[in-house]
Amino acid sequence: MSGVGDGTGSYNAVTWLLDRNVSEGRGNKLAFTDTVSELTYGGLQKETYRLANLLRRLGVRREERVAMIMLDTIDFPIVFLGAIRAGVVPVPLNTLLTSDQYAYVLADCRARVLFISEALLPVVKDMVGRMPDLEHVVVAGQNAHGHKKLSDELARESDSFATVATHADEPAFWLYSSGSTGMPKGVRHLHSNLQATAETYAKQVLGIREDDVGLSAAKLFFAYGLGNALTFPMSVGATTVLNTERPTPATMFALMNKYNPTIFFGVPTLFAAMLNDEALKGAAAGSRLRVCTSAGEALPESVGNAWKARFGVDILDGVGSTELLHIFLSNAPGDIKYGSSGKPVPGYRVRLVNEAGADVPDGEVGELLVDAPSAGEGYWNQRSKSRRTFEGHWTRTGDKYIRDADGRYTFCGRGDDMFKVSGIWVSPFEVESALITHPAVLEAAVVPEADAEGLLKPKAFVVLRAGAATGGLNDALKEHVKQKIGPWKYPRWIDVVESLPKTATGKIQRFKLRDGAPH
The missing domain is CATH 3.30.300.30 (ANL, C-terminal domain)
Structure with missing residues (x-):
């Protein structure tokens, strides 16, 4: 990644992800569809200019945060990328949180503006007025219910904007951890992190191409989903089908048959459910499907074999994390062993260590540490947890693994599960x-x-x-x-x-x- 993250000059992630596609002639190419609306690369560029101008009109300054509680529609990339263009830090949030969790996160990140899908307004309507830092609520949908309406606000703005000359090492966006054992932690990611995942996993393992059409079960507010449905396709000028609904087997098969994707990004529980849904035993996955990926939790060998037997397509099982933004251990095309997480993604180094911090030999269980070009710079307002997780070049995953003589890593469980x-x-x-x-x-x-x-x-x-x-x-x-x-x-x-x-x-x-x- 020449010139990225090495301290030489300015770098804004949107210039590489979006503007490059337009300058290389893909302005009229379909970038996103959400089954209701479509957005070309050129159209997305203009909308991000408008969004950046909107933030400036609302008084949001560089490095300040805006929160996103948004469904996977074409409005998501407009807000996310438009904020980054303006040097403002978007904070996409899980759309399934409770009111108390939203109140905690909004207060924690001190968001000046909340962008929210109309369908999700009821969860936050009673508490947005109590957030001391929150000055504006902008609603994506037909009815803003007394707040600002995103489409109306964007229509008022110019489609010309001088992209802020941010730095590769400057925070670009935050992602909050899933909070499976407590309140979520805000992970600060840099402008260079998005390109890092694209040039490692997407390019060298997934082999994503300009003619690909991707469909991700994981939503955009997840690190896994953000890479699948935004970073990776935009890195090569491909097309993404966004799913606004819950990723049920019926929904996924319907989208597959309608849009005929070439890549399907799933999770183990969904792959198992799609295989075992009695009403969908004869459902097809489309005629162009060439590869599937899985992350979020280790893929059982039986599920991988059953999927390959039914659809003739491999699942590239891998492991990633919010802290490291995407997959850093993975199986690869032509090098798959179901039941294992594969080998380190090119560009990433891994270690297995014991409780004393010493490396363990093949065949022994150890905690997985990763040296990643996509690692976040730390947790917001949680210094002690940052120091325990981000140790110089190495990030502690908390996962227990075992490595075999071929260099493959097999998941054994979370550290506190063993x-x-x-x-x-x-x-x-x-x-x-x-x-x-x-x-x-x-x-x-x-x-x-x-x-x-x-x-x-x-x-x-x-x-x-x-x-x-x-x-x-x-x-x-x-x-x-x-x-x-x-x-x-x-x-x-x-x-x-x-x-x-x-x-x-x-x-x-x-x-x-x-x-x-x-x-």
């Missing part, structure tokens, strides 16, 4: 992966539970497939796990549940299952 049985480390993910290979089990989660002697043993919560027989199932599942992965790893208790608690990204919230659930 536990020992008879003195041997047990990975909840390994037990879960074994359970879901049983024909009766759709989903599974495993946590430690103390037995009568106070010793930890695996306890499983399972969601059954429709019509699965329950007679003798507990014993059958225990024996199944013993045969699959070893006699000491089988779950001593098994609870059948209707659903598992998850974050909005589809990650199982095991800590909720550990909190005194009966067996």
Whole structure:
């Protein structure tokens, strides 16, 4: 990335992502469609000029924050990129938070303006007036309900704007962590971080092309979704289909059949649900689909194999994080081993270390550390957590991995999820992966539970497939796990549940299952 992040001159991420496409002749190329509206690269450029002018009229200055609680429509890239063009810091927020969580985040980031989709207004209507730093609410939709209407405000502005000469190392946007164990943390990302993910994972692993059409189940406010649906396609002038609805199997298959994407970006729980939806057994994934990706949580081997068998397309399973912006370990085309997270993405270095900070050899479990060109510069207002996570070149992921002799990394669990049985480390993910290979089990989660002697043993919560027989199932599942992965790893208790608690990204919230659930 010549001239990016090396301290030489100005750099604004929008110049590289958007303006370059227009100057290279792709102004009339379709950039985004949300099934209702379409936006070309040239049209997007003009709208970001207008958005930048709007922010200036509203009195928002360089480096100040604006919050976004927005659905995945064409308005999202207009606001996100327009703010960056103006040197203002957009803060996209999870659209599934509660009023209290929004109040916390808006106060934490001190947003001057809130851009919000009309459908999401009810969640914040009673608290926006109590935010001392929030001066304006701008609504994307047909009715602004007494606030400013985005389309009307943009129509008042000029489509000419002198892009702010920001620096590659200057904060460009913030992303808040999913907050699976508490209130979310604001991760400050730099202007250079977006290009870093595009020139590493997107270019060298995914192999994204100008003629690609992408569809992402993960939303734009997630680090994974932002790369999938904005950074990566814009890095080559490709096209993105945005999904405004929940990513259900029915919704995804409908979009696939309508738009015929070449790349589908999913998550493990969705891939499993799409494979096992009884009403969609004959559904197709489109005729042009050439590759799929998965992140957010490790992809079980059985799901990857079943998807390849049904659709003839590989899933590139990988791992990323909000702190590192996108995927840094991944399987690659022609180099796939389902059940593993693959190898380091070119441009990233990784280490596995023990509790003393020493590197561990192949075959031993260690915590994963990453040296990433896309790492955030730290958490906002959380210095102690920043110091524990961002250690010079290295970022601590909190994930436990094991590396084999071929240099592949296999996920073992979060650091606080791992536990020992008879003195041997047990990975909840390994037990879960074994359970879901049983024909009766759709989903599974495993946590430690103390037995009568106070010793930890695996306890499983399972969601059954429709019509699965329950007679003798507990014993059958225990024996199944013993045969699959070893006699000491089988779950001593098994609870059948209707659903598992998850974050909005589809990650199982095991800590909720550990909190005194009966067996």
